[in-house]
Amino acid sequence: MLLTPPPSPQLATSLAPEDRLGCVLAGRLELVSILGIGAYGVVYQAIDRLTNIPYAVKALPKAGLDSRQRRFQRREIALHNQASQHPNVVSLLRILDSPDCTFVVIEFCPEGDLFSNITEHGRFVGDDQLAKHAFLQILDAVQYCHSTGIYHRDLKPENILVTNHGHTVKLADFGLATTDSVTSDFGCGSTFYMSPECQQAPTRPYARYAAAPNDVWSLGVILVNLTCGRNPWKKASVDDSTFRAFLKDPKFLSSILPISPELNLILRRIFECDPTKRITLQELRDMIINCPRLTTTSYNNLPPSPPSSPYVYVDSMDCANMALPPSPPASPPPHQQFRPHSSEWSLFEPASKQNSSCSSLSTDSGYESESPFPDAGQRLAPPVFNFYGNVIPLNEHEKPYYAQSTYAPTVAAF
Structure with missing residues (x-):
């Protein structure tokens, strides 16, 4: 190991x-x-x-x-x-x-990565069928990796490439992948996509967490990216006011995001803080396939969904920063050195492409x-x-x- x-x-x-x-x-x-x-x-x-x-x-x-x-x-x-x-x-x-x-x-x-396709090309968001099709492909790739004993640990749109006019997506970048089903690499990956157990500081010697449920959590954030074009929170930690609001009210995400009640139920199963109770990949696949509608704003001819109940608690700064800017900057030219820009408040804007931590290579x-x-x-x-x-x-x-x-x-x- x-x-x-x-x-x-x-x-x-x-x-x-x-x-x-x-x-x-x-x-x-x-x-x-x-x-x-x-x-x-x-x-x-x-x-x-x-x-x-x-x-x-x-x-x-x-x-x-x-x-x-x-x-x-x-x-x-x-x-x-x-x-x-x-x-x-x-x-x-x-x-x-x-x-x-x-x-x-x-x-x-x-066609570049999934991040660019969402933020620059406007793909997937508003198109439930395309978003569902793409997510199932990502899920199947992760499920295959897990079946062979590989845990990616850095699932995010930047590490998913797009082809065939958005109809085919492919998982990439195995720099943080491991064959350890239980790992002590806390803080491994990109903050927006880490599970709570991955982010917490170890409280005792030889502390560990399971790698597979951590990948499932990351898939949930990607699902929100695909359907809503934003992240649900900056960090799955009680230090984050948006995440705290989610912990207090299971309907919180449907009050700030245009998600259907069915998708809200799926996300609640994914964002289960106890990794032993978190949804499995096979359960998630079945629920996604059977989900009649992912969002309330899709332009597909899908059955209507009842309106979400109003919710008054949202930190104004967090809510404002969840929206995508209207005009993302262009990609750097081929010969320009890539310099990622960190943004303390951004959630899913083009400048917020995160460098993954816990990797040497x-x-x-x-x-x-x-x-x-x-x-x-x-x-x-x-x-x-x-x-x-x-x-x-x-x-x-x-x-x-x-x-x-x-x-x-x-x-x-x-």
């Missing part, structure tokens, strides 16, 4: 990110643009010279890493590879090694591109790993992924 990740490394490399542009990996993949720059590496767009298919390539520098940090890097790659057997997890296709860098080749999703896999390339269109068989040997060339003939898988993309029953 790998313990809590070490502090962030001070990476040093002789190459600036733009210096790798034009490089050709394995004789085929040409790095053509920068999709994003994080604290631990660079995400490039690459084009296969033989097929003209675009890919994303995460360049993870080796310089400045000690042996423990390298183990965490290898763990992230290995768990992502294992999870990518599922069609709603971003495919990890190849590992390419060089003396100063490990290149992770993943499928390219040109997590690279934000949510990337965006203005390039007009289509989606790759197929998933390739996972690679045989070669972390420190020669560069692994791409095969001339790849087997289609879906011929080997028993999993198919979720189709919601409406």
Whole structure:
């Protein structure tokens, strides 16, 4: 078992990110643009010279890493590879090694991450069917991960990529993932999405919490993001006035959010503070499929829902900051270094993309591109790993992924 990740490394490399542009990996993949720059590496767009298919390539520098940090890097790659057997997890296709860098080749999703799709493109919010369809895909990916003993611990819209005009979503970024079903990594993840038990300070030696219910809690916050375009609270803690109001009144969320009574019931089951009583993934899936209406403002022709009862208690500052701003800033250009901006009061505004804590080697896999390339269109068989040997060339003939898988993309029953 790998313990809590070490502090962030001070990476040093002789190459600036733009210096790798034009490089050709394995004789085929040409790095053509920068999709994003994080604290631990660079995400490039690459084009296969033989097929003209675009890919994303995460360049993870080796310089400045000690042996423990390298183990965490290898763990992230290995768990992502294992999870990518599922069609709603971003495919990890190849590992390419060089003396100063490990290149992770993943499928390219040109429509960016779920966060950008909600805040910048206006997708999902107001469209119950699309939101339900997307959420079930995320849920199925997480359920598959749990079935193989992988717990993501950093579920958030920034770590979910979008393709097929919003109809397909895929889980990404396994930098905080673990195989420990019970963990002592308190404060692991992003604050908006952490469960109460994950955020609390350990009260006794060897304190632990279960990883699976923590992922379920994060899914609940994502469900609110998809349906309402905002977060339910800044922090699931009694220090947060909005969360305290929810603890006092089970109808509180329906008084400040345009959610249906049915969805309010589901959220109450998800946001159960006792992790042993929290809804399971299978129960959640069944309830979502059978939910006739997620919101009261959807433009779909769904049955009407009775109006929510009025509620007078809302902290004015918290309530004001739950709304999305009308004009989010544009994404940074490909060559501009990504600098996340922290915001003390923001809940779900574009400037509030959070850096995940508790990771030494997590690279934000949510990337965006203005390039007009289509989606790759197929998933390739996972690679045989070669972390420190020669560069692994791409095969001339790849087997289609879906011929080997028993999993198919979720189709919601409406």
